[in-house]
Every structure is written in structure tokens, then in C-alpha cells.
Amino acid sequence: MKQTICLIQMDITFGDPEANVKRVKDLMHQVMKQLHPPHVIVLPELWTTGYDLKRLHEIADPEGEHTQSLFAELAKKYQVHIIAGSIPKKTKTGITNTLYAFNREGEVVTEYSKAHLIQLMDEHLYLTAGSSLEPFMLDEVVSAGFICYDLRFPEWIRKAILAGAEVLYIPAQWPIQRLAHWRSLCIARAIENQCYVIACNRAGSDPNNQFAGHSMVIDPWGEILAEADERPAIIQVKIDTDQVQKIRSTIPIFIDRRPEIY
Template structure:
């Protein structure tokens, strides 16, 4: 359900129903993952969602040694898939991230498509996670994280990024009201996932909407527990360990309310740090 407020500047969409597809990704099997994502998107739309998230590297999983074979050239196939789904259902997609084959190597790239099918943002993961050999097989990104989606200033991050609060604070200072996170976060450290995401929401006084994968691959077991956290740090919706669609409602007008009640940004001592 979408509620619209008219003003002289633009039509603002403040309330959304969010669906996070906590996919159990088929290792290295891109065509199966496209098919299964399409099925889950259909189910999410039928639940009333108007913004849908997919997890990190949802087309391939961490099949890093075969990236030369399975990475998506300039992410063209993945973008076309997301655009088709967005236009078919009139829904916005924070389309997880995919292995994008670029001129200088492969990047882990987040894709965002609006309800008209327009590609509104690409962000390639800046912080590569050495414990999963990302630095061996992937090139780091240098894109900015901010974009506008459905009239709301937003930002997008990938998994390990949430351990770098200074990286996410930059987007908050640029007025991001919601931070979307897509991940393949291991079950072994799932407590860190929840705590770090709540901290990022509280300190930046914004929504954090985080979609993690479920299931396992040959080397790792993943933790699920996709989350929607409001600017007070309260959990709005939370998934379990298994494959599912996690749904929650948000009201982005709460961000301004929280920032006015506790004016953290106005009290920063930028000259000191």
C-alpha cells in the first residue's frame, strides 16, 4: 500500500510495504536463480509489497573461482531481468548485487531499478572481505552509495560495508533516510549482523533495511535473519534462518521526527574528527 502526499515540489511517497527475499541461492547456477527469483518476486507482489529486496550475489552465490565463466557482462542480463520484473509488477527493486564483468575485472555490484523499469543506481562493493577471498577474485568499487528511490533519499551497501560506520555516515550526512543492505552474512557471526545493523540505524537516525541470504554453499552456512530497523533502532520485521519472504511496513516521515527530537548531526564536532 502506498500513501501519497502532494506538495508543490514533488509527489512524496512516505509509507511502503517492503519485502526482503531471503533466497537460498543455487551455487553458480545463474539461470535457476533467475527463475526462482522471479517466482519469489511474484509472491512478494501478491503480498502487497511495493519495494522488494534481493540478497548479495543472488545470481551466482560465492562461486568465485568460476567468475570468468558466470559473471554478467556489464550486468546487462541482470539489469534486463530487474527492469522486466519492475515494469511487469509496477514495483521498485533493490535488486541485490551481482557479479559484474567489467573491463578491468569482476565487481560485486548492487543494482536498483524503480517501478518504471529505470536503472536508478549501481554501486560496486568498496570493502572486500578477505576471509571469503573476495580480494583475490573481485575488484573493489569506488561508486557513491546515494540515490533517490520513490522520492526518498536513499543509500545502498553490501554486506561487509556495515562494519565501516564512517562509510555509512557519509550517506546520512547527505540526507539518506533509508539505508538498504544486501548480504551473504554467515550464520557463524549472525549476532554481529543484528547488532551492527541496529547500531547503524540508531547512530544515523534512519531506517536500515537489510536482506540476507539463507542456506549454504560448499564452504559456508548463511544466517538469514533479514531485518527492517526503524530510526529508533526498533526491529520492525525480522526473518528466521530458512528461505522466506520477510515483510514489514515503513514510514519514512519518522526519520525527520527522530532527527528533530535528538539533533545528533547538529551537535557533531567536525573540527575535532
């Protein structure tokens, strides 16, 4: 199946959900008024707040209700699938870093909370880790969502592949000093899983970090189909998910696995 994917690599106003929601609405309008609008729009990690972790208890989205209402409306309005990056979701037991995906009918097709919290950026002090993973369908394509640091844990991502995933969506706030790791890990996850990797990073900076940008779309051979630079950008690329099964049959790595010894 052919799909056009759009990645919105945006700067994020630190700790200001209202300003960031306005920016996303404006950018989505800009994207969808094109002559050939995309089938799927992807946003970065924690796009509503940035890494204002110390104030998350004030500015996190209670139960994700505002995010769900916003993107249900936008998905139906524009008739587009949306991987709504991730947002801080405030629950009774803590705050999670949560990704939502919406189909073009405005329905939530997955909710995934970041499983791996990076102590280097103090996430573990302010966030509660998720522990479940469910692939989801967009236009009959089996997909899965992960968030930023999850990229460093191939055993977690392989679980989605074994459940049938052909496309991986990875919103992130990856810092510039580890740009080489970002690019290498995205490519590696595509090659080892023979799948598409749709990786949407943020641009810009906050009081503590400069972010790498370089959002990219990688095919199952590990070829980069599109890549932004470090500045805010919108990149759009066509993928053909039929290529996944063709490549998996050309080099059938999954039948050669030996899980009994792992």
C-alpha cells in the same frame, strides 16, 4: 511517506545463475500476486552465483546487461521498485560485486559496487572494489545501498547519511557464526544514523559456508520491525519515512557533530 518493503531471504544455488534467476522470478510473482503487494522488493547479495568466486570469470554478468534487462522488465511489469541485491558484474578491468536499484518505471536509479572486500572470504582475490557512492530516490525518499561487509565501516555509511539518506538497503551473504555481529551492527547503524535499515541476508549454505538469514527491518530508534529466522523466508513490513526527520529533530545528533576534529 509510508512504504511497504518486502525482503526475499532466499537460498542460492551455488554457481548456477539460470536456476537462481528462475527462483527469483517465481518468488517475485508470488510476492506481487498478494492482495496488498509491496512498494519495494529487496534481494540478497550475489544471488545469481553465490560465493562461487573461482568461477566468476565464467558466470559473471558481462557489464551487468542481463541483470539490467531482467529487472527493468520485472519492475515495469509489476510496477514495483526493486533493490536487486548484488551480482558479479564482469567488466574490462575486473569483476565487481554490484548492486542495482530500479524504480517502478524500470529505470536504473543507482549502481553501487561493494567498496570493502573481505579477505577472510578471499573476495580480494577475485573481485575489484568500488569507490563511489551516490544516494538515490525512491518515491521521493532518499536512499542508499551498501553490501554486506560494508556494514562494518560506519564512516563509509555516514557519507550517505550526510548526503541526505533516510533509508539504507543492505543485501548480504552473512555467515551463521557471526550472526550476533550481523544483528548488532544492523541495529547500531540504524541508531547512530537515525534511519531505517533494510537488511536482506541469504539463507542456506554453500560448500564452504552456512548463512545466517535473519533479514530484518529496523526503524530509526533501533527497534526491529520484522526479522526472519535462518530459513528461506519472505518478510514484509510497512515503514513510515516521516519518522526519520521526527527522530532526528528529537535527538539532533547531527548538529552536535564536530567534523573538524575527526
